Amino acid sequence: MTYWADLHIHSRYSRATSKNLSLELLAAWAEVKGIHLLATGDCLHAAWLTAIKETLIPDGNGFFILRDPKVVAQHLPWYHGSLAGSTRFILSTEISSIYTAGGRVRKIHNLVYLPTVEAAQSLRQRLLQIGNLDADGRPILGLNSRDLLAMVLDTHPEAFLVPAHIWTPWFSLFGSKSGFDTIEECFGDLAGEVFALETGLSSDPEMNWLVSALDRFRLISNSDAHSGEKLGREANRFAGAMDFAALRGALAGTSSVAAFLGTVEFFPEEGKYHLDGHRACEVVLTPTQTRELGGICPRCGKPLTLGVLHRVYQLADRDEPQQPPEHPGFVSLIPLTELVAEVLGKGSGTQVVRDTYAHLISTFGPELPLLLEAPEADLRSFHPLLGEAIARMRRGQVLRTPGYDGIYGRIHTLTPEDRIQFGTFSPLPLKEPHRRSRQAHLTLDAQQKSALPPTIPQTLNPEQMKAIHAPGPLLVSAGPGTGKTHTLVARILALLTHGVPAHDILVLTFTRKAAQELRHRLQLHLGPGAALPRADTLHALAFAALGEQHLLLGEDEAFALFARAHPEYPASKARNLYTDLQRRRETLTAPPDPAFTSLKAQLGVIDYTDLLERWWERLRVQPSLVPHVLVDEAQDLSPLQWQLVRALSGDDGAGVFLIGDTDQSIYGFRGAAGDLEAQAKGLWPNLQTLRLTCNYRSIPTIIRAMAPFSRFPALHPVQDGKGEVRIGSFATAEHEARWIAHTIAAFVGQRSHWQMDTADTDSSMGLGEVAILVRVQSLIPPFEAALREAGVPVYRAEGDPVWSHPGVAAVVATVQQALGVETVSNAAPHPSLLEAGPRAVATWLVEQGQLVAAFLEVAALEELTERYTQAGSWKALLTQRELELANHAAYQSAQKVALLTIHAAKGLEFNTVFMPCLEEGLLPWHGSSEEEERRIFYVAMSRARQRLILTYARQRHLWGRVQRTTPSRFLVRIPQELVRPVDERTKTISRQLAFV
DNA sequence: ATGAACCGAGTTTTT
DNA sequence: CTCGGTTCAT
Numbered sequence A: 001m002t003y004w005a006d007l008h009i010h011s012r013y014s015r016a017t018s019k020n021l022s023l024e025l026l027a028a029w030a031e032v033k034g035i036h037l038l039a040t041g042d043c044l045h046a047a048w049l050t051a052i053k054e055t056l057i058p059d060g061n062g063f064f065i066l067r068d069p070k071v072v073a074q075h076l077p078w079y080h081g082s083l084a085g086s087t088r089f090i091l092s093t094e095i096s097s098i099y100t101a102g103g104r105v106r107k108i109h110n111l112v113y114l115p116t117v118e119a120a121q122s123l124r125q126r127l128l129q130i131g132n133l134d135a136d137g138r139p140i141l142g143l144n145s146r147d148l149l150a151m152v153l154d155t156h157p158e159a160f161l162v163p164a165h166i167w168t169p170w171f172s173l174f175g176s177k178s179g180f181d182t183i184e185e186c187f188g189d190l191a192g193e194v195f196a197l198e199t200g201l202s203s204d205p206e207m208n209w210l211v212s213a214l215d216r217f218r219l220i221s222n223s224d225a226h227s228g229e230k231l232g233r234e235a236n237r238f239a240g241a242m243d244f245a246a247l248r249g250a251l252a253g254t255s256s257v258a259a260f261l262g263t264v265e266f267f268p269e270e271g272k273y274h275l276d277g278h279r280a281c282e283v284v285l286t287p288t289q290t291r292e293l294g295g296i297c298p299r300c301g302k303p304l305t306l307g308v309l310h311r312v313y314q315l316a317d318r319d320e321p322q323q324p325p326e327h328p329g330f331v332s333l334i335p336l337t338e339l340v341a342e343v344l345g346k347g348s349g350t351q352v353v354r355d356t357y358a359h360l361i362s363t364f365g366p367e368l369p370l371l372l373e374a375p376e377a378d379l380r381s382f383h384p385l386l387g388e389a390i391a392r393m394r395r396g397q398v399l400r401t402p403g404y405d406g407i408y409g410r411i412h413t414l415t416p417e418d419r420i421q422f423g424t425f426s427p428l429p430l431k432e433p434h435r436r437s438r439q440a441h442l443t444l445d446a447q448q449k450s451a452l453p454p455t456i457p458q459t460l461n462p463e464q465m466k467a468i469h470a471p472g473p474l475l476v477s478a479g480p481g482t483g484k485t486h487t488l489v490a491r492i493l494a495l496l497t498h499g500v501p502a503h504d505i506l507v508l509t510f511t512r513k514a515a516q517e518l519r520h521r522l523q524l525h526l527g528p529g530a531a532l533p534r535a536d537t538l539h540a541l542a543f544a545a546l547g548e549q550h551l552l553l554g555e556d557e558a559f560a561l562f563a564r565a566h567p568e569y570p571a572s573k574a575r576n577l578y579t580d581l582q583r584r585r586e587t588l589t590a591p592p593d594p595a596f597t598s599l600k601a602q603l604g605v606i607d608y609t610d611l612l613e614r615w616w617e618r619l620r621v622q623p624s625l626v627p628h629v630l631v632d633e634a635q636d637l638s639p640l641q642w643q644l645v646r647a648l649s650g651d652d653g654a655g656v657f658l659i660g661d662t663d664q665s666i667y668g669f670r671g672a673a674g675d676l677e678a679q680a681k682g683l684w685p686n687l688q689t690l691r692l693t694c695n696y697r698s699i700p701t702i703i704r705a706m707a708p709f710s711r712f713p714a715l716h717p718v719q720d721g722k723g724e725v726r727i728g729s730f731a732t733a734e735h736e737a738r739w740i741a742h743t744i745a746a747f748v749g750q751r752s753h754w755q756m757d758t759a760d761t762d763s764s765m766g767l768g769e770v771a772i773l774v775r776v777q778s779l780i781p782p783f784e785a786a787l788r789e790a791g792v793p794v795y796r797a798e799g800d801p802v803w804s805h806p807g808v809a810a811v812v813a814t815v816q817q818a819l820g821v822e823t824v825s826n827a828a829p830h831p832s833l834l835e836a837g838p839r840a841v842a843t844w845l846v847e848q849g850q851l852v853a854a855f856l857e858v859a860a861l862e863e864l865t866e867r868y869t870q871a872g873s874w875k876a877l878l879t880q881r882e883l884e885l886a887n888h889a890a891y892q893s894a895q896k897v898a899l900l901t902i903h904a905a906k907g908l909e910f911n912t913v914f915m916p917c918l919e920e921g922l923l924p925w926h927g928s929s930e931e932e933e934r935r936i937f938y939v940a941m942s943r944a945r946q947r948l949i950l951t952y953a954r955q956r957h958l959w960g961r962v963q964r965t966t967p968s969r970f971l972v973r974i975p976q977e978l979v980r981p982v983d984e985r986t987k988t989i990s991r992q993l994a995f996v
Numbered sequence B: 001a002t003g004a005a006c007c008g009a010g011t012t013t014t015t
Numbered sequence C: 001c002t003c004g005g006t007t008c009a010t
Helices: A023-033 A046-055 A069-075 A117-128 A146-157 A185-192 A244-252 A287-292 A309-315 A334-342 A351-365 A368-371 A377-382 A382-394 A417-422 A462-469 A484-499 A512-524 A538-546 A555-565 A571-586 A594-603 A608-621 A640-651 A677-684 A700-709 A733-748 A776-788 A806-819 A830-834 A839-849 A850-857 A861-870 A880-892 A930-941 A982-992
Strands: A001-007 A038-039 A056-058 A064-066 A088-101 A104-114 A161-163 A196-197 A219-222 A236-238 A259-265 A277-280 A282-286 A330-332 A397-402 A410-412 A472-478 A505-510 A535-538 A629-631 A656-660 A688-692 A724-730 A770-776 A792-795 A897-901 A910-915 A944-953 A954-959 A961-964 A978-979
Touching: A023 A038, A023 A046, A023 A064, A023 A069, A023 A368, A046 A056, A046 A117, A056 A700, A064 A069, A088 A117, A088 A146, A104 A146, A117 A146, A117 A944, A146 A161, A146 A185, A161 A185, A161 A244, A185 A351, A219 A244, A219 A259, A236 A244, A244 A259, A259 A368, A277 A287, A282 A287, A287 A839, A334 A351, A334 A368, A334 A382, A351 A368, A351 A377, A351 A776, A368 A382, A368 A512, A377 A382, A382 A555, A397 A484, A462 A484, A462 A571, A472 A484, A472 A677, A472 A792, A505 A538, A505 A944, A512 A535, A535 A538, A538 A608, A538 A640, A555 A571, A571 A608, A608 A640, A629 A640, A640 A677, A640 A930, A656 A677, A677 A954, A700 A724, A700 A850, A700 A930, A733 A776, A733 A944, A770 A776, A776 A792, A850 A930, A910 A930
Parallel strands: A001 A038, A038 A088, A161 A196, A196 A219, A259 A330, A472 A656, A472 A688, A505 A535, A505 A629, A629 A656, A724 A944, A724 A978, A770 A897, A770 A910, A792 A897, A910 A944
Antiparallel strands: A001 A236, A056 A064, A064 A088, A088 A104, A104 A161, A236 A259, A277 A282, A397 A410, A954 A961
């Protein structure tokens, strides 16, 4: 069994606490929060200890339970669900030690845990000799930490001590003002008796992983709550029996039956001393920047106030966080009240926020599981913006404005643009989340071995349910918006629930991003620290399986080698011959190419297709079957990849689960193998096929408009919100672009100018909810220009904005200089790469292209690595933390109108989608197959939730010439009765704004 | 060998 | 139009 524990709170007898705090109230709040084990806090205080003895009784395992569980119900009148009164308590207190050591005044807070009331009374007796225990729930004693620990250990063999919020400046073990630099300095000969540390609200485990001296400690996180509302804002997850000895064993790492599974945390930037700076000078600096400035404020010339991050860096002996193998992970959260307050644009103490909180808890259950794993679709149907906010929080897509010099940091999930759009809305429409048929909760298999029983999401419709339990080989044909990933994740969780070990499950995705997303979602369900099934791309698995003895070529380098291997090919044809060869290798129709193959072998390099080919060869010689292989986006598999899936999963395919949608196969040019069902049946004739037909994304009108573009019967709409499909025609491409730009600008700027639909008050045009989707990149610039002219911020999916970060730019410049090349790469390095050291970085740089041309001749990776290393260490120039900060800063600008190719928009969704340039030759693209173009059209339409606006121009400046155009043949396929033309009224406004 | 003039086509993108 | 590749001229 697993449980959540909050091991640091205070009673009403501590300073600045809520005066109505009682154990019953705390128990009730713990239940609402999803906390199973709660510290009593203040257990050495006479009055609180009396309350503990009166209200609680020992549970026989070193914890305490309510004497009368029924009393909790009356403590939260706003909560209409039932409360079981099952919260357990652990006797605890925080002690503030103020003493002199090493010639300095030390102020240290420590947490103490005790298994029996007798132990608490005995410790109380001893500490009464030293100071007053009843003046404050958190006693202040002139007792040094080492001696306190000695007394604790002497009190009861199982009693233990945990240094509290170790990085805060004023009262902690490592505090910059009055702390120590090492555990040993603080605890002396007893340092070995300390096995856990509380990281506190302003640091997270990752920061602590910079300090190798902390590797041996478990890092716990607690709320330090002074009121019921604040319980569980940070908390710890444990597996194993709920008893004191097991808990202690889990934290000490000495238990074989209990385990510490990690924490939920605040985003540490929220802390008010996170970064360095000067409040008055409005100067905020990262530790590296501070160091570069010699610790002096560039504005006033006085020493800067150093933050927690700086203090961590001072004691750090690593340049990048390194997670010790025995350390579980963590998840960063924002308290639900804060999220609701942000969504509503109200203060977190207001009545409407409380009411909404109450409604959410009553609907979805306790807060922690809600934040961690409530299905996004349900949250969105409760309230779209709240769903979005929680989704962003889970992805870590939060806006972090780090705190400094006493100023609290801010964590937001919504941008100012979102605020403008949504801020004026009425409060949450308190409607029930859409009810999908709920099925009985799966009963846990009795012999289920997993230490951590995952819960299968309870929101699955009957089709999805079938897809989760049907035996393999199984193909699930999942149209757009039908809950593809949801179903995939649920199937994985069902396997785990039935006792399949994580390592018997392999999930294949097409992009690393998709793999990451899946791992993230699984982790959310399974909890931090749980064993996750392998989820990765075939290429990544092949790379790992083959070992890293070869340099992996980028596309350009591979082509350069191909051309060199075939000097007889005219340059004009070589590129085509190369792409043709690569596609034929993917489709298993390529004749051997000895010249190319041997040149690669000679140079010790491989290309991406080689990865797959070699792995397949290897698997044929040394089969290595995985009992359960699940394939996401199966329509994108090439025949070569199909063979690999088969090689991994065996001929009977009993463990094979494929999910995808033939209608969304738009990567034919890359060798994707056409008809999904035919391909799969070809490999496993006994394949069973299911289809998901309920679309949770789009309104009925859009779904009906999409239907003619699908080979399958129309999807069943679940959403019933308002919206529309519109078609507009314009005299010229310029008019089209300006109309779209002004339509968006007018709506964004002044809602009153929005005339498309006078009844419109929904959220469908919020910035960040609008996309303009085009067939080819070259169509993007005119729209970008028109939007900028209209003052609308634009997002273009071009290279990762992290490259504009000064630290990253410095690294790039250094590498360029050292290697004598002009460009390095447009792709962002994965943070894990930075941990892996210079060799990995060098390999990555080579993979990314441009560098191979310079280095193929010298070939040896060692030389590359050495030259790179001489150029200056990557680590010295850029820490992972800063890279992340840069990423987040970049994200602050991702809430804009998205201007994307349809291919790039695959898998995304928007409330409003504009599809311009719908002209023959552009969509369908001339020279492409009508089938593939049809699917591209379908993918684009199906991105829209509420509003889909299709436009074309009758005249377009293209390729240096003004061309007359004809409307796309696809437009007439849309049933005209569904379409509202761009009408006169709108045109009038458009004319004023845009037409000449 | 290098440079000017000429010609023809123009996607999508991940590993 | 713009880019790359080919061709033709020096």
